[in-house]
Amino acid sequence: MRYFLVLYRTICLVAGLLISLTTTPIQGQTIKAIIVADFDDALLRSASLKDVEIMAQNCRQISQGIRYSLQRIDLNREQFTGAAVRAMLDTLTAQPGDVLLFYYTGHGFNTEANASNYPYLKLKDWQQNPLSLDEISSRLEKKAARLKILIGDCCNGVVPRSRTLAMAPVHKGMGVADDQNRVLQKLFVDACGTVKVASAQRTQLAQADPANGSLYTQAFENAFENALDKNRPESVSWEMLLSDTQNRLNTLLTSAESPGQQPFVQKGIAAVTVRSCSSVNPPEPAQCVTFDKVNQYVNDLIDSSKGREQRLAILKEASQLFAETAYVKLYVGDSPVPPNQSLKSWLNKLYLNANRNILRVEFIERESTRTADCRQYATIAVQEIWKP
Numbered sequence: 001m002r003y004f005l006v007l008y009r010t011i012c013l014v015a016g017l018l019i020s021l022t023t024t025p026i027q028g029q030t031i032k033a034i035i036v037a038d039f040d041d042a043l044l045r046s047a048s049l050k051d052v053e054i055m056a057q058n059c060r061q062i063s064q065g066i067r068y069s070l071q072r073i074d075l076n077r078e079q080f081t082g083a084a085v086r087a088m089l090d091t092l093t094a095q096p097g098d099v100l101l102f103y104y105t106g107h108g109f110n111t112e113a114n115a116s117n118y119p120y121l122k123l124k125d126w127q128q129n130p131l132s133l134d135e136i137s138s139r140l141e142k143k144a145a146r147l148k149i150l151i152g153d154c155c156n157g158v159v160p161r162s163r164t165l166a167m168a169p170v171h172k173g174m175g176v177a178d179d180q181n182r183v184l185q186k187l188f189v190d191a192c193g194t195v196k197v198a199s200a201q202r203t204q205l206a207q208a209d210p211a212n213g214s215l216y217t218q219a220f221e222n223a224f225e226n227a228l229d230k231n232r233p234e235s236v237s238w239e240m241l242l243s244d245t246q247n248r249l250n251t252l253l254t255s256a257e258s259p260g261q262q263p264f265v266q267k268g269i270a271a272v273t274v275r276s277c278s279s280v281n282p283p284e285p286a287q288c289v290t291f292d293k294v295n296q297y298v299n300d301l302i303d304s305s306k307g308r309e310q311r312l313a314i315l316k317e318a319s320q321l322f323a324e325t326a327y328v329k330l331y332v333g334d335s336p337v338p339p340n341q342s343l344k345s346w347l348n349k350l351y352l353n354a355n356r357n358i359l360r361v362e363f364i365e366r367e368s369t370r371t372a373d374c375r376q377y378a379t380i381a382v383q384e385i386w387k388p
Helices: 047-068 082-091 133-141 176-188 215-230 238-256 292-299 308-315 343-352
Strands: 001-009 014-020 030-037 067-076 101-111 147-155 157-164 189-198 205-209 269-274 322-332 358-372 377-387
Touching: 030 047, 047 067, 047 101, 047 176, 047 215, 047 358, 067 082, 067 269, 082 133, 101 133, 176 189, 189 238, 205 215, 205 238, 215 238, 238 269, 292 308, 292 343, 292 358, 292 377, 308 322, 308 343, 322 343
Parallel strands: 030 067, 030 101, 101 147, 322 377
Antiparallel strands: 001 157, 001 205, 014 147, 014 189, 189 269, 358 377
């Protein structure tokens, strides 16, 4: 079993998610992702880094699926201040079709004098410049963007304790790309209204694991991936996504408990008032390169039953699937092999070493990224399974 340092994170409201849409959605052009993270706190640094990795990957996946460009703004280290956040929000511009995402991971707090359930962010200058999620929400509402998303995954005091997490990273392939894009279209483009979520009720504790990130962020990420991977677009809704998030959070909390310990209780709060805006003409679906096609391609290169000339012809088709400057993140067994390699060099190695040590190649969709037009892979992650 693996033992981690699990962080108690005491806040009156741990995380808020506010999604606000205008009543007449306009086809978006850009997702502007503002990511504010506490990388300086010794106890939270690892969890915050993992949270940012998860959120950044989700943003890339959403932008590719709905064919919006992605602009990322990071505020951390010296810019982890209320003054820097306000200055950024003051100068932030958005077009009517844009999507704005504000994501915060770090400490947070609430006060008896604060009538709102949403917390303050504990930035470096929190005493001089207190900044709340409510204020950020109000500032985002003034922007012209069609869709605004506010996520605050934040904490107050941190009490270190030893806990057991029965979890390990799972590399899995994704579902059919067209279905994924229609799910994203339904959740992020075809919806009008408000989704407001708090990851913990007032006075409840929340937890984070340095290796895997905040438990609520993990639960939301897993539910989001499951919605893309397992569900047909017509069956997906915000209510279903948030219900699945709570179920997965309950499982993570149970896994984090030590024998004989009082059970952890963390229950999210959700108010969903969303209606369909699907009368708006959606963009033409992107002809995305698919997981299945790439997985088949790399395994064809090492298939010794195919003749050398046939495999050479397959090798020459790489430009149809991969960008010119693409690279590969390689795992042998469960361990990554640094550094990242040129994809061309790695494909040549597969071609030349067919019928030798490599039994098969597993394509890891979750750690791979497509180009902006969705037609090629810019990076791929793979696991080489070697012969015994």
